[in-house]
Amino acid sequence: MNRIQFSYYSSTKKFTSCYKKMFSSLQNSKSLNSFQVLSTETPSNPYPHVTHNETFTIEGISYKLDDQTNVSPSILSKLSRKLHLQPHHPLYILRTQIEQHFPHFSYFNTFNPIVTVQKNFDDLGFPKDHPGRSKTDSYYINKQIMLRTHTSAHQLEVFSKMNTKFLISGDVYRRDEIDSSHYPIFHQMEGAQIFNIQNIEQEISKDKKYLISLNSRKIPLRDNSEVNDDTIISTNNPIQSCHPIEQVNFAIQHLKFSLNSLIKKLFINHDENLKIRWIDAYFPFTCPSWEMEIFFKGKWLEICGCGIVDQNILNKAGQSDKIGWAFGLGLERIAMVLFDIPDIRLFWSHDERFLDQFTDFDDNKIIKFHPFSKFPPCIKDISFWLNDQNFHENNFCEIIRNNAEDLVEDVKLIDDFVHPKTKKRSLCYRINYRSMDRTVTNDEINKIQERVREDIEEKLNVTLR
Numbered sequence: 261m262n263r264i265q266f267s268y269y270s271s272t273k274k275f276t277s278c279y280k281k282m283f284s285s286l287q288n289s290k291s292l293n294s295f296q297v298l299s300t301e302t303p304s305n306p307y308p309h310v311t312h313n314e315t316f317t318i319e320g321i322s323y324k325l326d327d328q329t330n331v332s333p334s335i336l337s338k339l340s341r342k343l344h345l346q347p348h349h350p351l352y353i354l355r356t357q358i359e360q361h362f363p364h365f366s367y368f369n370t371f372n373p374i375v376t377v378q379k380n381f382d383d384l385g386f387p388k389d390h391p392g393r394s395k396t397d398s399y400y401i402n403k404q405i406m407l408r409t410h411t412s413a414h415q416l417e418v419f420s421k422m423n424t425k426f427l428i429s430g431d432v433y434r435r436d437e438i439d440s441s442h443y444p445i446f447h448q449m450e451g452a453q454i455f456n457i458q459n460i461e462q463e464i465s466k467d468k469k470y471l472i473s474l475n476s477r478k479i480p481l482r483d484n485s486e487v488n489d490d491t492i493i494s495t496n497n498p499i500q501s502c503h504p505i506e507q508v509n510f511a512i513q514h515l516k517f518s519l520n521s522l523i524k525k526l527f528i529n530h531d532e533n534l535k536i537r538w539i540d541a542y543f544p545f546t547c548p549s550w551e552m553e554i555f556f557k558g559k560w561l562e563i564c565g566c567g568i569v570d571q572n573i574l575n576k577a578g579q580s581d582k583i584g585w586a587f588g589l590g591l592e593r594i595a596m597v598l599f600d601i602p603d604i605r606l607f608w609s610h611d612e613r614f615l616d617q618f619t620d621f622d623d624n625k626i627i628k629f630h631p632f633s634k635f636p637p638c639i640k641d642i643s644f645w646l647n648d649q650n651f652h653e654n655n656f657c658e659i660i661r662n663n664a665e666d667l668v669e670d671v672k673l674i675d676d677f678v679h680p681k682t683k684k685r686s687l688c689y690r691i692n693y694r695s696m697d698r699t700v701t702n703d704e705i706n707k708i709q710e711r712v713r714e715d716i717e718e719k720l721n722v723t724l725r
């Protein structure tokens with residue numbers, strides 16, 4: 261993945277002009293009910309004056325902007341949607357099905373997605389130079405405050421309240437490319453269960469479902485699934501040196517059982533046979549770590565990261581006598597497969613033809629989405645010379661999103677060449693604009709495209725061709 265550091269907000273001038281524009285469009289926007297800008301507008305200045313001391317207010321709390329700020333109004337406008345809490349929404353249905361699989365857990369569904377950098381990264385042991393911290397990958401409100409990039413951001417706080425088994429669900433935010441399966445906001449469910457180190461065997465043996473699974477012939481479910489797990493504990497993915505091998509093995513078995521049985525249950529009525537595989541992974545806050553993938557339409561789809569909780573986290577939380585596991589599941593990916601939802605933007609749709617499809621059924625039933633006819637696309641190309649090495653595709657996509665919001669379906673690089681004489685690099689992107697609920701006009705898309713062109717020239721140090 262391209263992880264080049266990028267700095268289009270780093271000079272005061274660019275930072276200021278970029279926010280002037282954002283703020284003025286914000287004030288014209290009707291949809292931002294929970295987002296309010298404190299402007300220091302003066303008669304001589306038609307725009308809100310934005311300096312490094314500027315603040316903005318989100319849901320009643322005011323935040324200082326600084327040169328780390330890169331969060332955009334179009335992203336902030338989505339903070340109030342809370343799709344996982346909207347009854348009958350596919351993400352709500354999936355969340356409640358997952359909760360039913362863990363009936364004795366505590367559920368936390370309303371944590372604020374605005375968190376400190378400390379919570380999102382430092383508390384979990386992310387190194388200072390971890391690429392996930394970069395401004396090209398994450399949304400910052402300022403140097404200390406950001407939009408959480410994962411629900412793991414709340415692990416330490418929940419462990420610190422002496423919880424031993426819990427699920428946390430919420431919206432998470434990452435800057436990303438644009439296509440039918442990527443959106444800068446998605447939903448995750450964090451699960452964790454910890455046991456008394458001295459007593460783990462007895463505690464686990466109270467889990468009846470788990471005991472049944474040990475004698476696999478007695479599994480009461482029709483088993484249309486195949487689980488492939490050839491991961492082994494090795495120096496590449498070791499156990500933590502403070503963990504006794506026997507106890508950690510109980511925790512690993514229980515983690516894998518809990519997730520395999522969850523996914524099997526979710527997919528029990530799915531028409532295709534389910535293939536699950538486990539692969540080694542690395543996360544700063546678990547060791548050993550794995551990813552779970554499912555096979556879908558010819559490809560392995562990563563749906564979950566997990567592992568044995570880093571003991572430092574449990575020690576910090578005051579639960580040093582415990583050992584246990586944690587996982588983070590991405591809800592959209594699973595919901596797209598289960599409900600047959602072809603485009604990730606549909607989750608955000610206000611269109612009744614989408615939402616109504618899930619309302620007439622019993623709560624929590626998974627039913628297949630019937631696509632309504634697609635409206636025609638409007639395709640525009642944009643090419644430019646790069647004037648420095650700092651171009652990052654996520655920043656380019658962010659500019660398109662800020663101007664087109666959910667009218668952009670897909671952005672693809674279609675040409676990349678270096679001029680033989682000048683050695684300058686040229687890129688050409690194809691932007692596919694399409695609305696989910698109406699036909700877009702060429703005129704409106706031309707206007708958007710013109711603003712995209714102006715913005716990328718101004719902010720990305722490129723020359724349009």
Ligand code: DAH
Nearest residue numbers: 410412565566567586587588
């Ligand atoms: N937070 C990770 C991510 O978003 C997923 C994850 C991995 C969560 C391991 C966990 C875990 O709780 O133990 O990619």
